[in-house]
Amino acid sequence: MPDLWSPVDVGRMRLRHRLALSPMMRNRALPDGSPTPLDAEYFAQRASLGLLITGGTQPSADGQGFLLSHGCHTDAHIAGWQQVTKAVHDAGGHLFVQLMHAGRVAHPDNTPHGRAPVAPSAVAAGVGIHTPSGNQQVPPPRELSTEEVCATVEDFRRAAAAAIEAGADGVEVHGANGFLVQQFLSANANHRTDAYGGSVAGRTRFALEVTEAVAAEIGADRTAVRLSPGLRGFGIDEGETGPATYTHLVRALAGLDLAFLHLTHHGDEALLTELRTVFPGPLLLTRPGATIEERAADVETGLADLVTLGRLALANPDVVTRLRTGAALNTPDPATFYGGGAEGYTDYPAL
Numbered sequence: 001m002p003d004l005w006s007p008v009d010v011g012r013m014r015l016r017h018r019l020a021l022s023p024m025m026r027n028r029a030l031p032d033g034s035p036t037p038l039d040a041e042y043f044a045q046r047a048s049l050g051l052l053i054t055g056g057t058q059p060s061a062d063g064q065g066f067l068l069s070h071g072c073h074t075d076a077h078i079a080g081w082q083q084v085t086k087a088v089h090d091a092g093g094h095l096f097v098q099l100m101h102a103g104r105v106a107h108p109d110n111t112p113h114g115r116a117p118v119a120p121s122a123v124a125a126g127v128g129i130h131t132p133s134g135n136q137q138v139p140p141p142r143e144l145s146t147e148e149v150c151a152t153v154e155d156f157r158r159a160a161a162a163a164i165e166a167g168a169d170g171v172e173v174h175g176a177n178g179f180l181v182q183q184f185l186s187a188n189a190n191h192r193t194d195a196y197g198g199s200v201a202g203r204t205r206f207a208l209e210v211t212e213a214v215a216a217e218i219g220a221d222r223t224a225v226r227l228s229p230g231l232r233g234f235g236i237d238e239g240e241t242g243p244a245t246y247t248h249l250v251r252a253l254a255g256l257d258l259a260f261l262h263l264t265h266h267g268d269e270a271l272l273t274e275l276r277t278v279f280p281g282p283l284l285l286t287r288p289g290a291t292i293e294e295r296a297a298d299v300e301t302g303l304a305d306l307v308t309l310g311r312l313a314l315a316n317p318d319v320v321t322r323l324r325t326g327a328a329l330n331t332p333d334p335a336t337f338y339g340g341g342a343e344g345y346t347d348y349p350a351l
């Protein structure tokens with residue numbers, strides 16, 4: 001079995017090792033959502049990770065949930081991302097833009113337009129997120145009409161084209177962590193009676209249509225999807241319907257020849273093993289909070305082809321060199337929390 005330091009082909013990329021930068025919002029875009037030179041510097045510093053995935057980036061104005069998050073749907077956004085992709089490529093890395101529509105995990109005070117969040121159904125997430133006036137409960141969302149669901153699929157398609165125009169190596173569809181795509185997947189958030197709700201096939205339809213639209217636009221070998229089966233949090237509780245939903249969805253995704261599937265482990269080891277069998281392409285695994293040894297073991301046992309580093313790579317931009325040479329690692333700030341609470345998605349000091 002391969003080790004962490006062996007090369008791997010992923011989509012159009014030949015990567016020198018099996019580590020990748022996990023997507024992490026830093027919430028320091030310009031107020032219009034454009035990336036800045038600080039973003040270019042931040043990603044270039046971490047280029048030795050090879051595959052860098054940006055933090056959640058809204059495909060449309062309505063997709064924004066958090067303060068000062070990035071967008072990828074205007075000419076200004078494209079110009080900003082061009083600076084980032086150039087810096088990353090000059091430093092030898094590859095950049096995938098993570099397209100994230102926050103859905104109901106959003107607060108109007110965090111967006112320039114101030115509109116109410118939208119979601120599959122008018123079911124509140126029941127969580128608090130960081131806003132300019134501190135931690136606030138997210139308000140109940142407005143239910144998307146069927147036409148709006150189709151329009152949202154098109155937003156993802158256009159944003160994927162914009163990411164490629166900006167020089168990105170690909171796009172990761174954010175189907176994890178309780179945001180819009182996972183709200184469609186989860187029976188406790190999706191009470192729709194049209195084709196996008198109800199059965200497993202109905203609840204997985206939006207995730208599939210978004211992925212197919214992105215793949216048709218930019219090529220399947222530049223398209224990835226992140227899923228977090230078994231997540232409890234952000235108002236998501238998939239309960240007994242979860243495993244069947246993910247087996248169905250991943251089986252359908254397996255037919256698309258994607259660049260990679262990114263799974264986050266939330267404790268169901270048997271489901272993870274099953275999904276690994278169902279999906280024949282490259283599998284990127286996030287095992288939150290795991291040690292380097294545990295992450296390396298996921299590659300060595302063949303459970304994953306690549307593994308991410310998140311907070312460790314925030315605190316150590318040169319984490320690859322440190323790991324290769326056995327140098328000491330900075331400990332991530334334990335106050336950095338990614339649960340969407342008061343501390344969630346706020347700035348983190350290391351560049």
Ligand SMILES: Cc1cc2nc3c(=O)[nH]c(=O)nc-3n(C[C@H](O)[C@H](O)[C@H](O)COP(=O)(O)O)c2cc1C
Nearest residue numbers: 022023024025055056286288289290309310311338
């Ligand atoms: C500051 C911060 C921001 C995050 N933002 C995102 C995000 O935008 N998209 C996403 O899919 N995951 C996000 N996450 C989750 C990480 O990708 C990752 O799953 C998590 O940090 C666990 O991995 P780790 O133990 O290596 O840090 C974020 C995590 C942190 C710490």
